[in-house]
Structures are given as C-alpha cells and as structure tokens.
Amino acid sequence: MIRSAAPVAAGFAIAVLLQLAAGSVVGPFAVKLLMDIGINVVLAVSLNLVNGFTGQFSIGHAGFMAVGGYVAGCITYYGSFLLWGGASVRPGLLSGGTLLFLGACLVGSLVASGAGFLVGLPSLRLRGDYLAIVTLGFGEILRVMLQRTGDVLTDPASVKGAAATTLATSLGGSLGFSGLPYYTNLLWVYVFVTVTLVVALRLKFSSYGRAFLSIRENEIAAEAVGVNTTRLKVRAFVLAAAFAGLAGGLFAHEVGVSLNPRELGFQKSFDIVIMVVLGGMGSVSGAVLAAIVLTLLPEALRSFSEFRMPIYALALILMMILRPQGLLGLREVWELPWLRRRSAGGGTETA
Amino acid sequence: MSALLDVSGISISFGGLKAVSEFSLAIPERGLFGLIGPNGAGKTTVFNLLTGVYRPDEGTIRLAGRDLVGLKPHQIAAAGMSRTFQNIRLFPDLSVLDNVRVACHVRGRHGIASTVLRFPAHVAQERGIEERSRRLLALFDLDARRHEAARSLPYGDQRRLEIARALATEPKVILLDEPAAGMNPRETHALAGLIRRLREEFGVTVLLIEHDMGLVMEICDRITVLDYGVTIAAGARDEVQKNPRVIEAYLGQPTEEAS
C-alpha cells in the first residue's frame, strides 16, 4: 500500500510546487490559465468515464458542473456570512475559510452525484441515444431553473435572518452568483487533478475498468459474461457527475470567473465532449492532452474567436469520418508502440 | 439421474409468429447435446431464451434446480450458464487477455473504493484473475498473442477465444452457437477435440448448435432437431439420423459422416 501511495504523493507535491512557484515565474494570467487547464482536465477525464469507458453518450456534463458549483458557492458564500459576517477570503492554508471552501466543494460534488443518479438511472436502462437527449434536457432545465433564482443577498443582517430555503434559492438568477470568495488556487486545483487522475487510471487498469470497457465494446457480450451493465453504467455516470461537481466547485471560486447559467450551458458541455472525442475516448492521458490543448488554443486564437465553434464542429465531423478513435483511441500515451517497453503491454499493471 | 439443465415447455412469440414452441430438454451433468435444424428454425432463439435475452412466454428453465426464468443475462451467467454467439461477439479493441479477464469479473468482489485505494484483497484478486486467464489462454494456445487486440486475430482463433472467454466465467453449462462456422475440416476436427476437452477436463456440460453434421454426429450424446420452432425429433444420433421428418426438414441436404 505504500507503493500505491507514491503517485498520489507525487501529484500532491507537484500541486504544492505549482502553488508556491508558478505565480512568481509566470505571472497571474498564466496562473489563471493553469487553473483553467486543471479544471478542464478534471472535466474531461471524468466525462471520459462515461463516454469513453462505458461508451455512453452524455452531453450534459456541464449541468453537473453547475450543480456542484452553485451548491458549493452557496455554502461558501452564505456560510461565510453566517460564520464571519462577510464573504471575503480568509487567507491561510487551512484557515476556516479554506476548510469551508473544501467542505463546500465536497458537498457540491455529492449533490452533483445525486443528480447524476436521478438522471442516469432512468436513461441508462434504455438505448444509448436516449441518454443524450435526457442529459441535454437536464442541462437546459437546470439552466432555466437557475435563471429563475432570486438576487444574491449582500447584507449580513438579511443573510442571518433568512430561512435556509431562501438562501438556497438566492443564487443570482441570470446575472449569476457574484461575490464568491476566490479560494481556488493552483494547490487545490492540482490536488483534485491528482485525485481524479489516480481514480481514473486505477479504475481503468483493473477488473472494474475492464468491465466498463466491455460495455462499450459489446454490451450484449458483456452481459453474457456476467457484467451487470446497467449498474456499471449508472456507477460510471454517478462518478463522472461527482467529479464534474467538484470541478464546478473549483470553477465557482476561481478568480476572473462568473458563475452564471449561460456559462455552464450546453456550449460548455460540448467543449468537454470535444476534448474527450479528440483525445481519444477511453484514454485518460488523451483526455488530459486534449484538455490542455483545447484550453490553450482559444487563448492563442483569440482574434479568431468567432470561428472557434465552427472549426471545432468541423474538426469533430472530420475526426469521426477519418479517425474516429481520436488521437490515442483506447491507449494511454505510454502505451504507444514506439514508447512501449518490453515488459509493459496493453492492459497490464501500471500506476 | 436428474438433469443439470432442465428445460420444460418454453415458448416465445414475436408479433404473431411463434418462434419457439414448447421446447423441452434435459441435459445431465457432463452431457454433450446437439441442437440442429434448418436456418431460421429457432435454435439461436432457444439460446437467447436460456440465457435471459428473451423471457419465455411459458415454460420453465432450471439449472441445478434453480429457476432461471426472469433473470437477466448477467445473473444467468453468474448462475453458471455461459455462451458463445453465432456472429462472434468479442471485445474487439481489448486485448486477448483482457477479453478473458472481463469474464473473470463475475466471480469476484469488486468495489470502487477497494480498487482505487489498492486494498490488498483487491491486489490479490487482480493477480488471481491474471493467472487464471493466462492459464486458460495457454490451454487454448492463445497465450502468446495475449496482448494483441482481439480484432486482429484470425477467424479460427477468434472463435477459440470466445470459447475461452465463456469458460472463464466458471460455468456449469456452456452453450456454443455454431462454433465451427467458417472452419475447414481440419479446424473442425480440432474443435471437436476441444469441445470434448471441455467436458472431460473442465467438467462442463455442453449444448451445441451446429450445421456441420459431421461434427454433431461425432461428438454429441443426444441430438434435438428443431424446425420452425417445433421439436421434430430428439434422441441418440442414430435415431435422429434415420428419422424421416428430419430428412424431410433438411430436404436435399445429405448427412455426412466425419472422415
């Protein structure tokens, strides 16, 4: 078990390093970019669990991100008011504020996974196409409901006096939830990135992961060899939703971000789908690479921003016709033929 | 001797068409039975009924005394009945080894937490799965190619892999759906030996759908003949071979003896 803790420790160490060093080396804009990359990695890798591993088609991932983000934001914001009379950041590695933030993110993740269960269970019993429609619809419904929420309360007295349900529905409406404290930093982002990657990779290279993959490869055969396909599909979906919710919590507390319903609509869902498809459905490292590239690309091509979506769309279509397995297909970066060492092989032990 | 697989009067209709009509079968432990009949006779439908893909409109299916009707396919696999498919259904992009390892999943206990946290029980189980799978592959002469994608195997190897995979679920009964399809006489002969080994070495009970009469006559203890979903003959191979209704159903098809 000590051996198995090594990658996790390494990941955390990198997170600490980034937090301490990156700011002074590259400047605040690049730091924000690094945080965006990290959040997108969590989103892409988690969606990969559903679209890549089990081969289902979910296009509402941003909806779970929204659930997690809003729940976390609500807890941090109103919790801060109730505890300390205001929502400004309380600095310090494990200050009360940071603990509240972390707790809020975890709760957001939990609620998102609950939403995943409610959405996934009915749809995953049925043919694959229906999940797409249901997840799309879920995202839209969520957006509509969020837009109908009341204004954010800014006065400590009114927060203290308000009922819990009022607080839960004062989320800013279409203007968005403003005033959230900026607790998200490189450390937390990359701590969670590490967790996500470890979970995804260890699942993939295990009996559990192989069972997931078998569903994507041939669902009928999977059932015939004893894989409970419905249960596993739901599990993958719920797990993915949990991580999306986590990413949402990180997103909500990020500097320079506005948490509003439109930001986390189907456009965002498609962005994540494109990352998973281009990187290779089923490849964790592929999703990571695609997340990095597709976070940086729009920045680099800012002047062509109106062409971004048409280009993505065209790329998606061409990809499906010419190279449907994406960049890496099912394989990880270290499994590519010219990188493969003699002992390692497709599907055997790793991390 | 009570039957291991006891099927009694199962039927199913699709729309107005009765695809299988009151099918019954009783296979003793380690039996090797054949199910034959012209194309479209309902043989694969019987397999689908037995494995839970379809639910019979009537009748019972018992495996070692346990009622299987209404169970989902994965539950039936867990209960001890596995199968191969007429059109091979491997996991094409997974490796040969992984194809077999997936089938080992059902006999283990798995959890997300124990997998992610690498609990010792999990690690030991994974090792056990790998060893068992490799042993199975070795017996089927596929271990050398274990890292290749299943889709890249030649046809005959793919069929053998499918059988190996079905075996990995530790079944009591295996249903083989036209395992000799597309094979030449030499390969078919090897297959016959393989199927016999299933019974002798693994103690598995076998029900076989086949068109290759030579294979069927060579290895099956008893044969059931279906035509349009109806059982028109059932018994030892000599009886069935000489049955006029059987000959009529196969009109124009000469029965061959194995060379």
Next chain:
Amino acid sequence: MDGVAVGSLYALIALGYTMVYGILQFINFAHSDVFVLGAWLSYTLAVAFGYAAAGAHPPLAAGLLILVGAMAACGLAGFTIERLAYRPLRRAPRLNVLITAIGVSLLLQNVGQLKWFFGTQPQRMPSLIDDKILAVVAGVQIHLVDLAGAGTALLLMLVLDWLIFRTRMGRAMRAVSHDTAVAALMGINVDAVVSFTFVLGSSLAAAAGFLYAMKYPGLNQPAHATWVLLGLKAFVAAVIGGIGNVRGAMLGGVLIGFIELFGAAYLSPHLRDIYVFSILILVLLLRPSGILGKAVAEKV
C-alpha cells in the same frame, strides 16, 4: 388554438426526427438546426423581396413562394448533410454518428451566426399575413395566423401520410425502417430511400421554420438557446408518439403543444419547459416505446 398551432409546429419537426430514426436508428441532432435554417431563410427571402419595408403588403402568393423556397433549400441542405457527414458512417458504431450529428448541429448553428450568413443579431420577420382575429369560439380567440399555420401544417402532414402509406417510395421507406438488410435484398435502393427521407424531413422542418417565423416574428440568432429547446421538445414529441412512427410523431407534436399550454396556463408559466421534460422522463420510465411505437429487440 395556440396549442394546436404550436403543436403542429412540433409535429412537423418531430416527423423529421422520427423518420430518420425509423430508417437509420439514430437521433439526427442537426435536424432542429434545419428548422432554424428554414426560419432564417424565410426571413432572408422576405427581406430580399422587399417585404420588410413599412407599409409593404405582400400578396398571399409571396408567402407561398417563400415557403416553397425555404423548403427546397432546406431539403437540399438535408440531402447534403446526409451525403457528406452521415453516409460515410453508415457502418460505424452508433456513438460515432451521434457525435458527428452534434458536430453538424454545432456547425450549422455557428456558421449561421457568421456575418456572411445570418449574423448574431435577432431580426424581425416581416409579416406576410395580417394578424386578424377571425372569430372567438368558446372564449378562445382564433387568429388568422394560427389558422393558416395549422392549416398548412395539416395539409403537409396529410401529403406526407399519403406519401408514406400510399406510394411505392413510401412502401420502400417503411420496408427499410423495418429491416434494412432485407429491404436491400429485395432490390430497394437503400441509399436513395435514405436521401429521400432526409429531404422530406428537412423540408418539413423548413416549413415549420417558416410557420414559426409567421407566428413569432422575433427571430433570435441561430445559436440561441430558444431554438435548442424547441428542437428538444420536438424530439420529445417524437419519442412520446413512438419514435419511428410517423403518425405517432404527429400525435406527439400536438400533445406536447397542449401539455405546454395547459401547464403554462394552469400551473406556472415560468416552468413551461419543465413540463415537457418531465413527460419525457415519465415516458422513458414507463413506456419507452411511446404511444404508437413498438419495442424493437436487437438481434442477438
């Protein structure tokens, strides 16, 4: 009356979804974008003919001309999409085609918003029919626009019904939707049938777009959320009626129109989008094959 008018719009769009699902077993996500294309083309044509000017009184024939023009153009668009994006993936796993469909949808939306096409500003459709109230029956106002719209939709649906159930091509379509392989063996040109289906569905969607523009002249830009919601609801209509079943789509469309209307009137107008999706979830849970559909088992 509103329910009928809106319902018939949903029905027209739903028909395209259901026909394509019937013969190819996949959800053409890009279908609703053809509907949007139809609406915007109608606008563009109307402006091109000079009917946007104040005081313009376009003759009835103009409306018909624009309708036919939009239908033809969208029919062509549907044909092209199928030919270029979907046909190469005829044998690919379903997931891939779904992804491609999403890509096509996004492409249509975002290219449509480029300045050389329809731009990012909402526009107002010039009115081709005077907004008169014809009569008031049992407290319900009957607008000319609604009547014309519903009437046109009904006419188109009758033509479609005749096409599908009383012509050779229609029989071929039904054969292909039943069993593609067997249909091909019987000598049916499956590619031609598929193309025809797309052309048909797309022109109906265009008609819906035209009628929509008549009823709700404020057109949002192509990638706006309102269009996505409309398309989704039309798909729900197809599912409720029984996906793959043409008459089911018509039925489903009208049902959805009424459900929305009554929900908004008697429960809460703010949650109108939610009613339709709740119905979808209910249907998927209780009777996934829809009202008129039948469950099709995959061949094992």
